[in-house]
Amino acid sequence: MAMSLPLLCLISFFSFFLFSSHATDTLASSDKSGDNQTLVSSECSDGANFSKMTGSLPSTSGVSVSSIGISDCQTLCKTNCSCAGFASLQNESTCQLYYGSKQNLLKIIEKGAGLIYIRDRASSGNKKDSLWLIVAVPLASHLAFVSISLYCFVRWRRWRREDQARRREEGIINPDHEGSGAINMNVGRQKDQELPFFGISTIKAATNDFAKANKLGEGGFGPVYKGKLLPQGQEIAVKRLSKISRQGLNEFKNEISVICRLQHRNLVRLLGCCIEAEESILIYEYMPNKSLDSFIFDSTKRVLLDWRKRMNIIEGIAQGLLYLHKYSRLRIIHRDMKTSNILLDCDMNPKISDFGMARIFGDNDTRGQTNRVVGTFGYMSPEYAVDGRFSEKSDVFSFGVMLFEIISGKKNIAFFEADHSLNLLGIAWNLWKEGKSMELMDSTLSSSCSSSEVTRCIQMGLLCVQEKAMDRPTMSDVVSMLSNETMALPLPKEPAFFSRSSDAESSSNRKRCHSGNDITISDVDGR
Structure with a gap:
């Protein structure tokens, strides 16, 4: 249309x-x-027709031509614009042509029995x-x-x-056009930059036709490949929508429309996309250190992240979320914050990625609700997992879960899978109440951390994962807590999903489908 x-x-x-x-x-x-039919009307000011009147011309006037009839005499006069009229002498085959103005001709006409033919004016009608x-x-x-x-x-x-x-x-803003060239992303914005389109041949050349050796990993969206754009040699990450992915074209378009408007050092940068030959592909800047979960949950790599680097990652994630919630032109609720969606650049700086589930909020909106719950089990807030209600505090809850995972080096979901009575949040709550918060810390951090900083971060995490959304701090509050070590922290209330049994009861009333490695869930009810 x-x-x-x-x-x-x-x-x-x-x-x-x-x-x-x-x-x-x-x-x-x-x-x-x-x-052409009137012969002279386009060449002479007078017309090609003649009017008759009785009289004769003086013998000394005009030119006489003998032995021609009246029709030939008319033809001679008609074809010459200087001829104002002609006369045919009675009972003689003689033609007398008058060359001059019509006014002079009328003055010299004499009375007689002959006929004089005078050229008419051309009709201008x-x-x-x-x-x-x-x-x-x-x-x-x-x-x-x-x-x-x-x-x-x-x-x-x-x-x-x-x-x-x-x-x-x-809550999904689609691109205006799909095809070659560049697309304009219009969402109540001023003239934004255009998002480049890449041809599928360019992407195949960059990834060696999606070679397995270039595969970086795979998530709910599909596989991700490392590539190198020719001829400049720029390294890129190519995210290819899988044909069996639960995330479809809407999520693909949503990610394009959201992330192309965002500019922050702690958000991954989208370089372009490809929609061609039934392929839906996103092209990002390449993050050489991949995702955060590949470090903190790996027994070998986790030692590379000392306490100072982990604090830098925590602060970077908080700054990125604060930008999404408060300072970007569009207020964004990410809805799928987790360690696998935090990418690390060459200096271990964190960048938030994967905006396929993100929702855009208006200036006056504070929360939303949906029948299609999307996200990753273990990171979702209780009000969102159970009732489909989401807000900025939903992302705050996910941030709190990540905070515990970064400190402990353990997955929150692992406690459910191992059939523990308490998840990571419950364990953190009990240890904090008993004054044993340091027992939650990753053992590799013992030589590089400060016990007061670790304890303070655990208390901040507990504030973020409280049961009621209204009790949780905003990301502005979290950033202030992180930057101001002397700022007094309020006492947290019991966290959500404190026990396995309570979580199972609250979750049993909803139908969910679990997919693949990330255990991303989505409700099957219609919207």
């Missing part, structure tokens, strides 16, 4: 342009044809009619074109408003 209306206007313009040009040419050719048509036809054509264009524009604007209202309601 967005393409058909401008195309209709363009076709209308050319149609009326060709019609008006053809009409003008037709009228011109018609005039030319008419002039046909020329005026032709001129009027030449002006009127193109004018009418252009007025019709303007009317059709206006109609097309009104229809397009109406469609655009309805489409944007629908997408705002769904």
